[in-house]
Amino acid sequence: MNYIEHLFFSLAVNGVVLFVLAFLGFTIEITPLLFFAYFVFTLLPDIDSRHSKASQLLFAALSGLLLYSIIEILLNGFTLLSVGGIILAISFFLIHLAISRDDKFHRAFPHTPSFGVISCSAFFLITLSPIATLVAAVSFLSHLVADKNVQLR
Numbered sequence: 001m002n003y004i005e006h007l008f009f010s011l012a013v014n015g016v017v018l019f020v021l022a023f024l025g026f027t028i029e030i031t032p033l034l035f036f037a038y039f040v041f042t043l044l045p046d047i048d049s050r051h052s053k054a055s056q057l058l059f060a061a062l063s064g065l066l067l068y069s070i071i072e073i074l075l076n077g078f079t080l081l082s083v084g085g086i087i088l089a090i091s092f093f094l095i096h097l098a099i100s101r102d103d104k105f106h107r108a109f110p111h112t113p114s115f116g117v118i119s120c121s122a123f124f125l126i127t128l129s130p131i132a133t134l135v136a137a138v139s140f141l142s143h144l145v146a147d148k149n150v151q152l153r
Contacts, residue, residue: 001146003043003053010042010142017138028131037123037132041139044119045147048110050100058096065089111147116140 001009022028046052069085076082099108109115120140124133 003046006042006046006143006146007039009146010038010139013142014038014135014138017134031132033127033129033132034135037136038139041116041119041123041136042143044140045111045115045143047096048100048108050102055096055100059093062089062093111144113141113144116144 018028043052043054043057045054047054047058049055065085066089069082069089072079072082072085101108116137120133120137123136124130127133
């Protein structure tokens with residue numbers, strides 16, 4: 001599936017899950033965080049493919065962080081935040097380059113439920129939002145199901 005098909009499939013599955021929760025009496029507030037979780041976690045399993053939309057977005061974010069950090073240094077001098085931003089951006093770029101592939105056989109660790117559990121757990125610890133984390137988990141799993149790649153590893 002391409003990224004648009006993944007997004008539509010994940011939107012449908014998330015819509016059903018949220019509708020069922022609302023039907024059962026849960027209060028569901030649609031927030032930007034839910035959209036962020038849906039979008040990022042739907043595309044996240046393809047992070048190990050260099051040409052995926054997830055990799056392109058990661059590269060854009062890292063480039064933005066690097067540019068921001070360089071501008072911060074030029075305007076305000078070296079700070080822990082600006083140097084940390086440069087180190088973080090370059091480190092993540094090199095790690096991504098080392099683990100990502102150029103071919104269609106990119107389905108490695110990021111295409112596993114284990115990676116989804118780790119990613120969703122980190123997301124919950126950052127956001128403390130059970131509903132957004134549920135959307136993230138449903139989005140991630142919908143990608144795996146759509147790729148017919150649900151294997152316990």
